[in-house]
Amino acid sequence: MTAVRFGVLGCADIAARKMIPALLDTEHAHLVAVASRNTEKAERFAARYGCTAVTGYEALLDRADIDAVYLPLPATLHAEWIERALHAGKHVLAEKPLCTDGTTAAALYALARRRGLLLFENLMFLHHSQHTAVTEALADIGELRGFSSTVTIPPKPPGDIRTLPVGGGLLLEAGIYPLRAAQHYLGPGLTVTGAVLRRSAGVVLSGAVLLHDAAGVPAHLTFGMEHGYRSSYELAGTTGRLGLDRAFTPPETYQPVLWIRRQDHYEERTLRADHQFANVARAFTEAVRRGDGMPADADASLRLACLVDEVADRAEVVDV
Structure with missing residues (x-):
């Protein structure tokens, strides 16, 4: 894979301030689109970062030109949209917490393994x-x-x-x-x-x-x-x-x-x-390009949820 094509699910402040700029500065990472349930918000974000605006998270996951999604949605929405992204064949970089309970975290990691996809919890300080x-x-x-x-x-x-x-x-x-x-x-x-x-x-x-x-x-x-x-x-x-x-x-x-x-x-x-966000963006992008599958700290993330x-x-x- 020459470059990892990213989509962003949501227009959260952490995406605007930290992770999108880090992705834009990461070699082999290409920002394709950003999605919001609000069309105007998506268009503002897209204009700011030179990518495509998408209305609705499902529409972004349906795109064939996206390999991975960054997910900075509110914590209680993580599990639903991580699962949907994995079923859509997308690698997932999810803001912490991965989800709200250990049972769900275990199910999501199991799904990612079955699909041969990378699921990565962004506890950026570790980087x-x-x-x-x-x-x-x-x-x-x-x-x-x-x-x-x-x-x-x-x-x-x-x-x-x-x-x-x-x-x-x-x-x-x-x-x-x-x-x-x-x-x-x-x-x-x-x-x-x-x-x-x-x-x-x-x-x-x-x-x-x-x-x-x-x-x-x-x-x-x-x-x-x-x-x-x-x-x-x-x-x-x-x-x-x-x-x-x-x-x-x-x-x-x-x-x-x-x-x-x-x-x-x-x-x-x-x-x-x-720059811990840049380190995360680079580590995730290179892991996707190599086809690494589950990150080395997946078990630690699961234990944390428990x-x-x-x-x-x-x-x-x-x-x-």
């Missing part, structure tokens, strides 16, 4: 080089004894997708970042010790989760949209601590700072800037 630097520095803090992470944003006005049931709530919108990071550093076999979720009108606004691995090493995570902005994690070891303060959504020009603290010692390591289920099942829910 930033700063986390490799953290992994390499873990030896500086001894044996790992704990992980903590916070992802919070200020409150959003009524009508914002994150305040509506269709958005899936902040456990899926924000909590998924520290949950996946905890899996990344503590391993896949995490157990939910306890959780609390604050909810309004059926929508999760914020929460906290306590997890542990098989050796009892804990992970304490907080998330929500009732706070000032934070996007950080910290790892504690037997001889020190280290962490990042812009762990999940750093701008492409931002140079991350990895801090390391031990007794009578503190240092900061300024890391190179990296972990979110466990958090929701175990949590004490407080309606406010």
